[in-house]
Amino acid sequence: xxxxxxVETAEGKVKKTSLEAVCYAKNMGGEVxxxxxxxxxxxxLEALGKYGAAKVLHADDKRLNQGVIQAYSSAIAxxxxxxxxxxxxxxxxxxxxxxxxxxxxxVDAGIVTNVVSAPEQVDGGLKLKKSIYTGKAFAWMVLxxxxxxxxxxxxxxxxxxxxxxxxxxxxxxxxxxxxxxxxITSSEKATGEVLLxxxxxxxxxxxxxxxxxxxxMLEELARTLHAATGCSKxxxxxxxxxxxxxxxQTGVKVAPQLYIAVGIxxxxxxxxxxxxxxxxxxxxxxPEAPFFKAADYGIVGDAFEVIPKLTEAIKAAK
Amino acid sequence: xxxxVCITHVPDTTSKINFINNQTKFDTTxxxxxxxxxxxxxxxxxxxxxxxxxxxxxxxxVGLAETEPTLRKALAIGADDAVRVNAxxxxxxxxxxxxxxxxxxxxxxxxxxxRESIDYNSxxxxxxxxxxxxxxxxxxxxxxxxxxxxxxxxxxxxGGKEHVExxxxxxxxxxxxxxxxxxxxxxxIMSARTKPLKVVEPASVxxxxxxxxxxxxxxxxxxxxxxxxxxxxxxxxxxxxxRVI
Numbered sequence: 001x002x003x004x005x006x007v008e009t010a011e012g013k014v015k016k017t018s019l020e021a022v023c024y025a026k027n028m029g030g031e032v033x034x035x036x037x038x039x040x041x042x043x044x045l046e047a048l049g050k051y052g053a054a055k056v057l058h059a060d061d062k063r064l065n066q067g068v069i070q071a072y073s074s075a076i077a078x079x080x081x082x083x084x085x086x087x088x089x090x091x092x093x094x095x096x097x098x099x100x101x102x103x104x105x106x107v108d109a110g111i112v113t114n115v116v117s118a119p120e121q122v123d124g125g126l127k128l129k130k131s132i133y134t135g136k137a138f139a140w141m142v143l144x145x146x147x148x149x150x151x152x153x154x155x156x157x158x159x160x161x162x163x164x165x166x167x168x169x170x171x172x173x174x175x176x177x178x179x180x181x182x183x184i185t186s187s188e189k190a191t192g193e194v195l196l197x198x199x200x201x202x203x204x205x206x207x208x209x210x211x212x213x214x215x216x217m218l219e220e221l222a223r224t225l226h227a228a229t230g231c232s233k234x235x236x237x238x239x240x241x242x243x244x245x246x247x248x249q250t251g252v253k254v255a256p257q258l259y260i261a262v263g264i265x266x267x268x269x270x271x272x273x274x275x276x277x278x279x280x281x282x283x284x285x286x287p288e289a290p291f292f293k294a295a296d297y298g299i300v301g302d303a304f305e306v307i308p309k310l311t312e313a314i315k316a317a318k
Numbered sequence: 319x320x321x322x323v324c325i326t327h328v329p330d331t332t333s334k335i336n337f338i339n340n341q342t343k344f345d346t347t348x349x350x351x352x353x354x355x356x357x358x359x360x361x362x363x364x365x366x367x368x369x370x371x372x373x374x375x376x377x378x379x380v381g382l383a384e385t386e387p388t389l390r391k392a393l394a395i396g397a398d399d400a401v402r403v404n405a406x407x408x409x410x411x412x413x414x415x416x417x418x419x420x421x422x423x424x425x426x427x428x429x430x431x432x433r434e435s436i437d438y439n440s441x442x443x444x445x446x447x448x449x450x451x452x453x454x455x456x457x458x459x460x461x462x463x464x465x466x467x468x469x470x471x472x473x474x475x476x477g478g479k480e481h482v483e484x485x486x487x488x489x490x491x492x493x494x495x496x497x498x499x500x501x502x503x504x505x506x507i508m509s510a511r512t513k514p515l516k517v518v519e520p521a522s523v524x525x526x527x528x529x530x531x532x533x534x535x536x537x538x539x540x541x542x543x544x545x546x547x548x549x550x551x552x553x554x555x556x557x558x559x560x561r562v563i
Contacts, residue, residue: 010476067475069445070454092441094475098457098491101410101445110411110526113440127530132438136335138533139438141409145526182454182484189478197476201562225563243460243495244477249331249436250355250494258562268332275535279560281552282541292541297555301546313550317557 001030004085006076007048007056008067008096012041016198017091017154019051024150024157025089026052027118033057035079035171037072038064042168049166051159057083057171063180064173066187067095071179073102078174080107080147092151093197100151109147116153126150134249134272153276154197154255196245199228201258202277204247206232206270208263208284208303212240217307218262224314230254232264248273262303266291283307319373319464319486320424321364324417324431324443325392326354326407327385331436337532344437344532353388355499356432360490362497363462364430365396371464374398376424380407380416386515393510394502400513405520409527410438414446419521421451426487428469433458433491444491454484457491 003025007018014036025032034053036045038061045056059075076099080088088103090096097113104111112128116138120127125144131153132139143150196202203222205215215229222229229245236246247254249269255276262283264270271294274280282295285302292298299306329335329349336345353361364375377397379385382404389400403416421429429451434441441457448455460479461472464486471482474493502510544552556563 066480069456073449094458094473097441098445098455101442102449102455104411104442105446105449111442112527113442125528129533132532133329133335134331134436134439136535137337138535140530140533142528142530143526144528182456182482182488185481185483187475187478187480189475193477195477244474244479258556258560272331279556279562281556292543294538295541296539296560297552298541298543299546299549299552300543306546306549309549310552313553314563317550317553317563 001087002083002085003028003030003032003087003089004076004080004083005032005034005053006088006090006096006099007034007036008091008093009036009038009040012039012044014044014048015091016159017093017152019159020155020157021089021091021152022048022051022053023159024118024152027157033083033085035076037061037075045168046165050161050163052163053166056166056168058168059171059173061173063175066184068180068182068184069095069098069102070181071175072099073106074175074179075173076103077106079171086147088149090151092153097151100149104149107147108145109149110143110145111149111151112141112143113151114153115150116156118157119150131276135253135275136272194226194228196228196230196247196252196254199254200256201225201227201260202230202247202254202256203227203260203262204230204232204264205235205262206264207234209235214304215241217311221260221307221311224311232270261291262307264291265289266294319367319371319427321367321373321375321428321430322421322424322426323357323361323364323375323377323392323397324429325357325361325377325379325388326432326435326437327351327379327381327388328354328435328437331355335534337534341531341533342529351388353392354432354435356434356436356493358499359494359496360430360432360492361392361395361397362500363492365500366497367464368396376401378403378417378420380405380413380520382406389515390510391502393513393515394506395500396506398513400515402515402517403520404517408529409525410440410442410446411527412523412525414443414450415523416520417443417447418450420518421447428486429489430492433493441491444489448489451489453488455489455491456482456484458493459490460493460496462490462492462496
C-alpha cells in the first residue's frame with residue numbers, strides 16, 4: 001500500500017494539520033510519500049521524514065505559492081499516478097478539502113472528509129469515522145473504491161517525531177493555463193498571529209465585551225497563552241472583529257485543547273462551532289447563560305475584572 | 319444569465335440530533351427542516367443578481383417528496399423554477415452526479431451552492447461538480463460580483479481572504495457575508511405556489527461510500543464553577559487537572 005500525503009504550507013512552513021496527516025498515514029502502514037507545492041523551507045520538508053514520510057516530493061514552482069484549487073488538484077492527481085499511490089491523505093482546510101474532492105474525481109476515488117480517528121480495515125473497504133451535524137454526532141462510513149481520498153479533521157492523529165529526516169526530490173508538475181482559470185489577484189492575511197483553525201487554545205469574545213475597543217484584554221490573554229482569538233456571530237456581524245474570527249455553525253469550527261469563551265451566552269449555533277474542543281471555560285456575568293451547560297469550568301463574573309486577573313495568574317503560574 | 323442554485327434540506331440549526339433504527343437513521347421526530355444556511359446565502363445572492371441584471375434562477379434539490387416545502391420556500395424567496403431529483407441524498411458523490419446530469423443538459427452560466435451542508439458537513443459537492451463539469455470551482459466564497467463574462471470573488475482562507483477573478487461559467491460554494499438572507503414576503507409566497515417545480519428521476523450512480531451507522535458523542539459532565547475572586551484556582555485546574563496550559 002502506498003499513501004500520498006499532500007502537505008500544505010503557509011509562508012514556506014508546513015502546517016500542523018499536515019504533520020498530523022503524515023503521522024496518520026504512517027500509522028496506517030505502508031509507504032508514505034509527502035508532496036509539497038510551491039516554494040517552501042527545505043529543512044521543514046526534510047523534517048517530514050521524522051514524522052513518517054519515506055520521501056518528500058517538492059514542486060518548487062512559484063505559480064503554486066498561492067493555493068489555486070484547480071492547479072493543486074492537477075499536481076496532486078499527477079503525483080497519485082506517478083507514484084501509483086492507492087490512498088491520498090491530507091488535512092482539511094479551505095484549500096485542502098475542495099482540492100481533495102477534485103483529485104478524487106480525477107483518480108476515480110471515493111472521498112470521506114472530516115475524519116476524526118484512525119481507519120479500520122473491514123471486508124470490502126476502509127471504515128472511517130467522520131464528524132457530522134457540525135460536531136453534534138459522528139458517522140461511520142465505509143470507502144469501497146480501490147483508490148481512496150481521506151481528509152482529516154484537526155487532531156485526527158497526534159503529530160509525533162519518531163524517525164529521521166527524508167530526502168527531498170524535485171517534482172515536475174505539468175500544469176496547463178486552464179489550471180489557472182481562477183486567478184488569485186491579491187490576498188489579505190493576518191500575519192504573525194496564531195491562526196484560529198490551527199490553534200491549540202482559543203480565546204473568544206461575545207457581545208458581553210461591549211465593543212471592539214475592549215478586545216485588548218482578550219488579545220493580551222491570548223498572547224499569554226499563545227492562543228488565537230475568536231468571536232461570536234453578532235460580534236463579526238457588527239464588524240467589531242473580522243469575519244475569519246467568527247466561530248460557530250456558519251463560521252469557523254474549531255477543535256482546540258482549550259476554548260475560553262468570554263461574554264458569549266452560548267447560542268446553539270455558537271456551540272456547534274466549539275463542541276469538538278477538549279476543554280471549555282466559560283466566563284459570563286449571567287449565571288443562566290446556556291454556555292455553562294456545555295462548559296467544563298466556569299466563572300460567573302464581570303469579564304472586565306476577571307480577564308486581567310486571569311492573565312496575571314497565568315503569567316504568575318508560568 | 320442562467321443561474322443554478324443547489325440547496326439542501328436540513329434540520330434547523332437548533333435541532334436536537336438523535337438516531338433510530340439501530341443508529342442507522344436520523345430521527346426526524348419534532349425536527350424542523352430548513353434551507354441549508356450556506357445554501358440560503360447562495361440563493362440570496364442569486365436573487366440579488368436576478369434583480370440587478372435580469373438573470374434567471376433555477377433551484378435544485380436532491381431529495382424525496384418531503385423536501386418540496388423547502389423548494390417552495392426557495393421559490394418564494396425569488397427563484398424562478400425548481401427541480402427536485404427524486405432520491406435520498408445518501409452521499410456527496412451521489413448528489414454531485416445528480417447535479418451534473420441536470421447541469422449538462424441546461425448549460426448554466428453560474429452554479430451556486432453553500433460551502434457545505436450542515437448535516438454531513440462534507441464541503442465537497444461544489445468541487446466535485448466543478449471537476450465533473452470541467453469548470454473552475456471556488457470556495458468558500460464571501461463576495462461575488464459579476465460584470466459581463468467575468469466574476470470577481472473573495473474567498474476565505476485561514477486567517478484572511480483571497481481575491482479571485484474567474485470567467486463564467488464556474489461553480490461557487492458560498493458563505494456569509496455574500497448576501498443577507500432573504501425572508502419571503504406574502505407576494506413571493508403566493509407566486510411560489512404556481513411557479514414550476516419539476517420532479518426528475520435520479521441517474522443511476524454506484525457510490526464509492528456507504529454509511530454504516532451513526533454515533534452520538536458521550537454526554538458532557540457538569541460544569542465546575544470557580545468563584546470570580548479566585549481565578550488562580552482556575553489556572554491550577556487548567557494546569558494540573560486538564561493539563562492544557
